[in-house]
Amino acid sequence: MMTYYVEIEGKELAINVAREGDKYIIQNDEHDTSVDLFKVGDGFYSLIMEGKQYDLYISNKDGSPLIDTGQRAFSARVMNDREKAITKFAAEAAVGGALPDLKAPMPGLVVKVLVEAGREVKKGDGLVIVEAMKMENELKSAGEGTVKEIKVNAGQAVDKDAVLVTFE
C-alpha cells in the first residue's frame, strides 16, 4: 500500500492506495473501498466508487495536474511520501517569505505600470494594467509586501506567465 497526498483547493487529503486485480483499494480516515477506474480515452476516466459514477478528465500538460469533474475544473497537486517530506522542509525554511512574483495571467500588452521598486503594497493594490482582447485588466497584489523590481515597461507585449513584478 502506498500513500499519496492530494491538495485540492488548499485542502490536503492523504490517500492509501493499492492495486487489486483490475480494481484499486482506497483507504483513508473516512473511506475503505474498492474502486474501478477505467481509462475511457486520452485523459478521460470513468470512476465507479461506492456505486456512484464520475466522468473525469485529467490533464498533465503543465507539470501540476488539472482535473475536470464536469462540475468544475481545478489544478491539484499530488505528492508521494518523498515529495511530501521535501515540501514540508521547504515550507518551514520559508516562513515569512516574500510575495510570489506577479505573472501575466494571459498574453497581452502592458498598458501601464502602477507601482515602482521599493513601494510597499497591500492586498488588492493595483500593480500593472494589461490589455488583452480589447479589454484592460488591472492585476492586483495578492498580499502585503514590498516591490523589488519591475520587469516590464508600458507598451511591451508579454506572454502568459511572464514575470511582471517581483517582491522582496
Add this chain to the structure above:
Amino acid sequence: MMTYYVEIEGKELAINVAREGDKYIIQNDEHDTSVDLFKVGDGFYSLIMEGKQYDLYISNKDGSPLIDTGQRAFSARVMNDREKAITKFAAEAAVGGALPDLKAPMPGLVVKVLVEAGREVKKGDGLVIVEAMKMENELKSAGEGTVKEIKVNAGQAVDKDAVLVTFE
C-alpha cells in the same frame, strides 16, 4: 521537385511537388499552382488551392492512408519513385495470378461455409456467411477462380481480416 504517385479509387495521378517558403508548388499535366496546406490539428488539414478551401482529414493508422474530404472517405495509396518502380515490377510478375484471399470484413461468427476446396467460383458467388450484430452477411467472390482451402468452420468466431478462404 519530387514526384509522387497517388492512387484514388483505381485512378492514378502523378504529382510533382516542391516546398516554397510556407507554400508548396504543385505541378502535373493539368495544374501548375502554389498551394497552402495548413495542419489544423491531429490529422486535420485545411488546403487552400486556387482560391478554394478544402477541410481534409488524413489517417495513417493502417499503413495505407485514408482521406476524408467531408464529401466522402476513401483509402488511397501514395508511392514515391522507388515504390512505384517496385510495384510495376511486381504487377508484371503476377500476371494471371489468383484471386486474393477472402478475409472477414468485420469480427463475427461464421454461420455457414458455402463452398469447398476445388470448387470453381464466379464473381458474386456466395462463399461464407458471417453473423455480426445479429445479422447474417453473405461474403461473395470478387472474381473468377478456384477455391484452394477453407480456413474456418461453421460456428467459429473470427477477427476482422482473418483469412477465411484462399484461391489457387
Add this chain to the structure above:
Amino acid sequence: MFKKILIANRGEIAVRVIRACREMGIKTVAVYSEIDRGALHVRLADEACLLGPPPSNESYLSGEKIIDVAKKRGAEAIHPGYGFLSENPKFAKDVANAGLTFIGPPGEVIELLGDKMAARKTMINSGVPVVPGSEGGIENQTQAMKYIGEIGLPVLIKAAAGGGGKGMRIVNSEDEVASAVRGASSEAQSAFGDGRIYIEKYLAKPRHIEIQILCDTHGNYYYFPERECSIQRRHQKVIEESPSPIVDETMRKKMGEAAVAAAKASGYVNAGTVEFLVDKDKNFYFLEVNTRLQVEHPITEMVTGLDLVKKQLIVASGGKLDLVQEEIKPRGSSIECRIYAEDPKSNFMPSVGKLELYREPGGPGVRVDSGVYEGFSIPIYYDPLISKLITWAEDRTSAIDRMLRALNEYRIVGCESTISFHKMVLKEEHFRKGDISTHYIQDVLGGATYEESSSPEDDFAAAVALTVNRMEEDGKVRAQAVAGKQKVNKWKMAFPPGMNRL
C-alpha cells in the same frame, strides 16, 4: 416524481433518457455489459452497475439481474428504452411484482398487442381499419382460399406471434397457397412455439405512416402528428419525417382518432405508436402497435415542441397530462436519418471499429442523439446505431437541405457509416417530391445504395494533400536517418512552435 430510476438499455436511447432525468432532477442508474464499461450511457449516469458478459442474454436481456440491481440501488422505476426488454410482457409484470414501476404500458397490454392476431381482432371490434383479410386465424388451405376469393391476390400469410419476418409468406398465385400455409405455420411453431397464422391482403407499394399516442392513468388519450417512415431497408426504417408529405389536416385527424380508438380498445397507458400502412389512394390500415418509445420519437418532439420522454416519466409516476388535443399541432418539418455503422457499398454490412475521428454537426435546427464519442469502439454485440441525426426547419425542403448540410459537417473515421446513403437519398428527385413507398430503395434506386459523390476537383485536392503529407513524412524519415541517435525531428524543426504550416 421519481427520485431515482434505472435505465435498462444502452447506446443513444439510454443517453436520451438520462438527459431527460437530469433535467427533471431524477438520479439515474445505468447498467452495462463488460464491453460497455466505457460507453457513453455509463459515463453520463449518476450510478452504474455491471450486468455481465457482452452477449445480450447475459446482460441487457437479463430481466432478473436488472430488477435485482434496481432494488439494491433504490431505483423506484425502470425505463426499458426500445429493443431489449421493452416489449417483453413478462419483464413488465416482473417489474411490477417486484414493487417497482415499469415505464411503459402494463404487461397485459403488451401481451395483447404483441399477439398480432388478437390485436387485429381488437382493432376490428373497435372500428379501426385493418388490412383486408381474415378476421381470426386460418387453419388450412380451404379457409385461406375463401379469403383469397374475397380479397384477391397477392396476400400475406402471417404468424400471430410474428415479428422480424419469421412465419411470413407472400402468396402470388393460387398454387402457392397450400405450401405457404403449411410453411408459415410450421416456421411460426418452431420460432415462437405458436403455430397460429392469419391472412392479409398484400399491399403494393404502401407507405408506412404511424401515429404517436400518449395516455395517462387518468383516462386522457392524445394523438400526435403522423410520422412517415417509408424509407426502409431490410424492413427497417432508416429515414423518418414528420409531418408526412401526403397527409393533410383531415387525414391527420382521422388517423389520430383511429389511433386513439386503438389505444382505448387495448386499455393503453404511457407512450406508444400505432403503425399504419397507407395505399396509393390514401386509405390507411392498422399494422401493429409498438408498445414503447420509438427510435424516431425525436421528429415528433421537434414539430410539436413536446418532450415525450419527460411525458413518459410523468405518466409512469401517476401524473396527469395537461395537454389539449387541438393544440398538439406540427410546426415546420422534421427529418431523422439513422446513422448506422454499416457499409452502404456492401449492402449495409455492419462495420464496427474504433471511432478514430468523430465530429458531430451543430448549429441551428440540428439535433444529434448519439451514444458514442471519439475514441469509442463500437461493439459487435448490439444494434449498430451510431446516432440519430435530426433536423428541423420551416418546411420540408428546408429540413432536407439542412440535413444535407449537417451530413456534410458530420465526420466519422474508423468505421463505415450510412452517411453517404442518406446524402444520396436526400438529393434524389422522388424523395424530394415526397414520392416514396416502403419499396423505395428497390423501385426508385434500383437497389443501389451508394454512389460516388466526389468531384474530380475534390479528388485532386485529396491527392495534393496526400502528396505533401507524404513528402514531409519522407523528409522526416530521412532527417532521422541522417541524424542517427540525435532524435532530430525535421518535420517539427522546420517550423517554430505555434506555426502549423506544413
Add this chain to the structure above:
Amino acid sequence: MFKKILIANRGEIAVRVIRACREMGIKTVAVYSEIDRGALHVRLADEACLLGPPPSNESYLSGEKIIDVAKKRGAEAIHPGYGFLSENPKFAKDVANAGLTFIGPPGEVIELLGDKMAARKTMINSGVPVVPGSEGGIENQTQAMKYIGEIGLPVLIKAAAGGGGKGMRIVNSEDEVASAVRGASSEAQSAFGDGRIYIEKYLAKPRHIEIQILCDTHGNYYYFPERECSIQRRHQKVIEESPSPIVDETMRKKMGEAAVAAAKASGYVNAGTVEFLVDKDKNFYFLEVNTRLQVEHPITEMVTGLDLVKKQLIVASGGKLDLVQEEIKPRGSSIECRIYAEDPKSNFMPSVGKLELYREPGGPGVRVDSGVYEGFSIPIYYDPLISKLITWAEDRTSAIDRMLRALNEYRIVGCESTISFHKMVLKEEHFRKGDISTHYIQDVLGGATYEESSSPEDDFAAAVALTVNRMEEDGKVRAQAVAGKQKVNKWKMAFPPGMNRL
C-alpha cells in the same frame, strides 16, 4: 438568390452565416487574418482569402481589402455579421458603390440610427416612447438644469455619437451638473470628434428588453417576440431569453408596434433590433436601434421557428417576406448563455489558450453556435466568445433546467470559461423567478460571479482518480528505470491490448 457571398467576419457568427448559405446553395468566401488561418469559419467555407496581420484594423476592419476580395472572387454580396464593420455606414455605402449588395440596412439608415440624438428625435416624432429627457441636444448647465427640473434626478448625460459608455456621465446631485456637462462633451469630442450631448432620466433597475424587426424592400415590416437581455456584466449581455418573464400578449403587441413604428420612421430594411429599457411599472422606453443581426438572435429563432439569417439573405437579394404578423408567435421558451473565454473568478478577465479538451453538449432542445474546435487556440486579438449555448423547452423553468443539464455536459479545458458563472445564475432564486434587472449581478449576487459548486464527495472522487493515476505513472517510471534501455512500459504491459482498465 445570390450564388456566392463574402462573409466579413470570423468566429461563431461567420460559421452561422456559412451554415445558412450551405443550406440555401450559396457559395461562401471566408476572409481571415494571419492568426485565423486554421479557424473554423475558414475550414467550413468554400473559398478563403487572407486579409492581413491579426490586429482588426489590418484585417477584419479593413473595408477596402474586403470589398476588393469580394470583387475578385465574384461574390455578389457581403454579410457583415455583428461587430467589426457591421454598423459602419461608410462601409455599407462603399459596398453599394462597388456594385455589391450589403446584407443589412442602407448606409444612410445606419448613419441616422447611429447618431443617438438624431435617432431619439426621430422616435419622438413618430410616437415611440423614449426615456424622459431633452428633445434635442443640450449645450450648457442652464439647459441641463431646466430638464432636470422637469424629470428629476438622477439623470444621464450622453454623447450623441456615443457608444461603449464613452461620453456618458451619471448625475446624482445638482452640484455635479456643470462638471458632467463639460466632461461628457469634451470626452465625446475627443472620442468621436463630435461633442454634442443630450440628457435622459436615469432609470433605477431597468430591464433590457428588445424587439427583433425584419423589413423587406416591398414595404413589409414585421416584429418578433421580445428578448429579455437584462443579465449583463460591464454593460454586455451574458444571458438572454425569449419570451421575457414579465411581458404578456398585450405588452408584446405594444412593444412590437412601437418597434415597427421606429423601423418605418427610419426607412429600415433587413434585420434589426429595437432596444428598450423597461421600468418596474412595465413602462418601456426606446434606447437604440442595432442595425445588424444580434448575437442573441438564436433564441428568437428557437421560439418562432424562423431562420433570421436566411430571411436576411432573402431580403438582401430583393425577395419578399411572406410572413403573417399574427402567426409570428413564441412557442415555449428559449435561453442563451454566452460562453466566453473569461475567468469569472477574476472579474471576467480574458483567458486565452489552446482548447486541449472541447466537448459540446447535445441531445434534445440544445443548440450550440460555436466558432472553435478541440485543438484550436483562441487568439487574443478579438472578442473572447467561444460559443453560444442555446436551449429551448416547453416553458421557462424547463428551458433553465435543460440549460443546466447542457452546461454540465459541456467540457472545456485549456482556458477558463463562463460556464460556472452561468450555472450559478441559473440556480439562483431571483433569476429562476424572473426577478431580474440590468443591475442583477451587483444587486442580487452582490458582485460575486463565482461560487464553489463541488461537493466533498466529488472532491474525494477527483483525489482518488489523481492518486491512482499518479501511482500508475510512478510505477511506469520505476519500471522504465529498472528496465534501462529496453523501453518497457509497465503501464501498458500490465493490460492486454483493448483492456483500458488502469
